[in-house]
Amino acid sequence: MNLETGLQALNEKKSACQTDSPARERITALFDEGTFVEMDAFAADAGVITGYGKIEGAMVYAFSQDVQAMGGAINAAHAEKIAKIYALAAKNGVPVAGIYDSNGAKISDGQKVMAAFTKIIASITALSGVVPQIAVAAGSCVGSCAMLAAAADILIVAEDATVYLSSPDGNTSGKDAAECGAADIVCEDALSAVLKARELLSVLPLNNLSMAPVCDGDMAYTYDSSADLKKTAKDVCDEGTFVELKAGYTSAVTGIGSIGGVGVGVVAACGTLGVEGSEKIARFVRFCDCFNLPVVTFVDTEGFCKKNPKKAVVADAAATLAKAYASATSPLIALFAGKAVGTAFAVFSTSNYKIAWPTATISALDPAAAVEFFWHDRLKGAENTEATRKALEEEYASKEASAFAAAGASLVEEVIDPAATKTSLIAALDMLASKRAVGLPKKHIN
Numbered sequence: 001m002n003l004e005t006g007l008q009a010l011n012e013k014k015s016a017c018q019t020d021s022p023a024r025e026r027i028t029a030l031f032d033e034g035t036f037v038e039m040d041a042f043a044a045d046a047g048v049i050t051g052y053g054k055i056e057g058a059m060v061y062a063f064s065q066d067v068q069a070m071g072g073a074i075n076a077a078h079a080e081k082i083a084k085i086y087a088l089a090a091k092n093g094v095p096v097a098g099i100y101d102s103n104g105a106k107i108s109d110g111q112k113v114m115a116a117f118t119k120i121i122a123s124i125t126a127l128s129g130v131v132p133q134i135a136v137a138a139g140s141c142v143g144s145c146a147m148l149a150a151a152a153d154i155l156i157v158a159e160d161a162t163v164y165l166s167s168p169d170g171n172t173s174g175k176d177a178a179e180c181g182a183a184d185i186v187c188e189d190a191l192s193a194v195l196k197a198r199e200l201l202s203v204l205p206l207n208n209l210s211m212a213p214v215c216d217g218d219m220a221y222t223y224d225s226s227a228d229l230k231k232t233a234k235d236v237c238d239e240g241t242f243v244e245l246k247a248g249y250t251s252a253v254t255g256i257g258s259i260g261g262v263g264v265g266v267v268a269a270c271g272t273l274g275v276e277g278s279e280k281i282a283r284f285v286r287f288c289d290c291f292n293l294p295v296v297t298f299v300d301t302e303g304f305c306k307k308n309p310k311k312a313v314v315a316d317a318a319a320t321l322a323k324a325y326a327s328a329t330s331p332l333i334a335l336f337a338g339k340a341v342g343t344a345f346a347v348f349s350t351s352n353y354k355i356a357w358p359t360a361t362i363s364a365l366d367p368a369a370a371v372e373f374f375w376h377d378r379l380k381g382a383e384n385t386e387a388t389r390k391a392l393e394e395e396y397a398s399k400e401a402s403a404f405a406a407a408g409a410s411l412v413e414e415v416i417d418p419a420a421t422k423t424s425l426i427a428a429l430d431m432l433a434s435k436r437a438v439g440l441p442k443k444h445i446n
Contacts, residue, residue, distance in 0.1 A: 023049050023066035026099050026138060026194045030062055031055060039084070045069065046077035047102070050085050052094075056202040059092070061085045064099040067139055072102030074144060079116030086123035093207035095132040097197050098152065101190075104143030117144050124151045129290040132204045134197045137161040137174060137183070138190035150182060153287055154245065156197055157183040158190045181276060184245040200243060203256060203263055205291045212293050212330075215241075217261025221422035229337055233268040233298045236422050242266065245284065250277040254284040259296065260426035262433075267297040269348070274305040278317035282324035289324075294331035294429055299348050300338030302366070318343060326350040327445045331432035333425060336360040336403070336412065345411075352435065353428045354412040356403035357421075362411060363401030367393040 028036050031053030038051040047069040052061045063082050065072040082098075089096045105113045127133060128151070135152035141163045149155055149163075157163060157174030163182070164172040177183035187193040203213055217238045227235065230253045234242045237257035244255040253268035265288035267281055288295050304318050325332060325347060334351035339361045348354075356362065365373065371392045379388055399405065403415045416424050 021066055021068050022138070022190065023064040023068070023072075023099070023101065026136075026190060027051065027062055027064035029191060029194050030097060030099075030198050031060070032057070040081050043077055043081060046075070046081050047072045048078050048081050050081045052085075052088070055198055058202070058206060059094045060097060060201055061089045061094055062097040062099065064138075065102040065145070067101040067103065070106070072140070073104065073106040074102060074113060074116055074120070075106040076112050076116045078106075079119045083119050083123050086120075086127055089131055090127055093131060093209065095134070095201055095204065095206060096127065097134045097136070097201065098149065099136045099138050099194060099197075100141040100145050100149045101139035102142075102145045103140050104145060117148075120148055121151065124148060128153075129208060131207045132201065132291060134200060136190075136193045136197050137163050137177070138193060153290075154184045154197075154200060155182065156185045156187060156193045156200075158187055158193045160189070161193075178246070179249065181246055181249040181280065185243070185247075196243075200256065203241070203243075203258070205263075205293070208290055208292070210292065212291075213258075213263040215258055215261050215263070217258055217426075219260065219422065219426070223419040223421065225418070229270050229298050229300045230268045232337070232421070233266050233296075236296075236425065237264075237266060246280055250274065250280055252277040252281050254280060256293070259422065259429060262426075262429050263293060264429070265293045265295045267295060269297060269299050269301045269344075271300075272302050272305050273318075273321070273344070275313055275317040278304070278314075278321040282317075282321045285321075285324040285328055289328040289330045292330050294333065294432065295328065295351075296425060296429075297332070297334045297348055297351065299334060299336045299340050299344070301344045302339050303341055303344040318347065322347045322350070323445055327439075329435075329437035329439070331429065331435045333428050333432070335421065335425070336362060336406075337418075339366075341366045341401075349411065352432055355414045355416055355424055355428070356406060356412045357418050358403050358415060359418075360403040360406070360412075361397050361401050362403060362406040363397075367397040367401055371396055 027049050036051055036053035040050060048063050048065050050063040063085055133152040135149040135155045137149055137157040139161055141149050141161055146163055146165045157177050159174045161174040162172050163177045174186050178186045185196055187196050221236055233253055237259055242255050242257035251271040255266050257266055285295055304314050332351035334348045334354045336356040341363050345362055375392050406412045407415050
């Protein structure tokens with residue numbers, strides 16, 4: 001075959017393979033215009049499009065399941081194409097984005113499909129904590145695909161996506177996946193979900209050896225005394241940079257943004273932390289620690305749920321949260337804005353730098369319990385016991401459990417004007433930028 005004939009055949013085969021489809025539209029939209037390069041294009045019957053390209057100039061590998069080709073079913077060829085993407089990502093330290101739209105495994109392939117699935121999950125697991133992995137449930141994400149997508153660091157779902165592991169007996173929409181904490185972000189449609197993945201990949205480090213990304217930041221912040229801590233945590237971030245994860249799932253807030261141009265993970269621990277809230281924060285802190293993202297935690301919590309009948313479960317969740325903070329090697333900053341009593345303070349006190357507002361209450365015991373325990377004699381003979389009790393609680397909080405008392409005991413490094421929150425955090429992030437931590441030899445915490 002001469003060159004002219006060969007080129008003609010090449011063009012014909014490319015044209016036959018690169019037909020328009022939702023899968024191709026999605027993977028193309030993920031990358032900077034004109035940068036997507038398809039791999040294994042001639043293996044078009046595999047039901048998945050794979051390749052690489054750039055997002056804001058940085059390399060990313062991706063795959064997009066094609067539900068129009070054999071229902072996007074996972075078979076040996078499908079798995080091989082995806083596994084190759086992960087192998088390249090491992091060698092080059094590059095993030096992976098997976099766009100899921102498949103009716104599941106090709107069951108008729110029998111044992112071969114089990115081997116194919118095993119190959120993909122092994123690839124995902126091997127890269128966990130090495131490079132960021134973003135999954136997008138764009139359409140049908142069922143059976144084995146649901147588990148693969150959930151294994152990613154961040155799962156983004158379209159509202160009308162279908163997500164379930166086994167035969168459903170209830171709601172299976174993307175919104176339902178978010179309400180139970182399985183999905184991190186819900187978007188209006190598949191294309192919006194892909195663009196949200198692009199946005200996240202543009203602010204995350206390339207891999208676990210890269211430092212937190214730095215971008216153009218700002219100093220703008222106006223303290224709003226009427227705002228709750230959730231809003232404050234978002235407002236401190238540079239304008240337009242905060243992306244909340246698992247929004248609406250528990251009272252705790254987690255998200256990614258930048259403060260003064262430095263990429264950070266943001267946590268707001270509010271109200272009472274139950275099992276779900278503790279596990280949500282713990283998983284997020286571990287994710288940030290994998291990729292050297294500093295974590296800024298805003299604290300105003302009464303502690304852990306006391307009414308749960310299975311109190312040992314709450315204790316286990318609290319221990320998981322405490323270990324996530326204590327074992328993290330990325331910079332950790334805690335800002336105590338309200339209550340942080342007993343175990344609630346202990347969990348976040350392992351942060352590298354601790355800042356408090358004058359309104360903070362930091363104590364081994366809640367003021368109400370402390371008055372009953374330490375100052376009970378002062379209640380004796382009071383004409384109005386309840387009024388006296390309340391006055392004593394306020395006295396204890398303002399003296400024994402104040403931010404200034406905590407600073408005097410070296411429990412916090414700074415007490416600041418709330419209006420200076422952003423400037424103080426920027427200074428602390430700069431101070432901790434070169435943090436190095438070496439732990440005892442071990443595989444991982446348990």
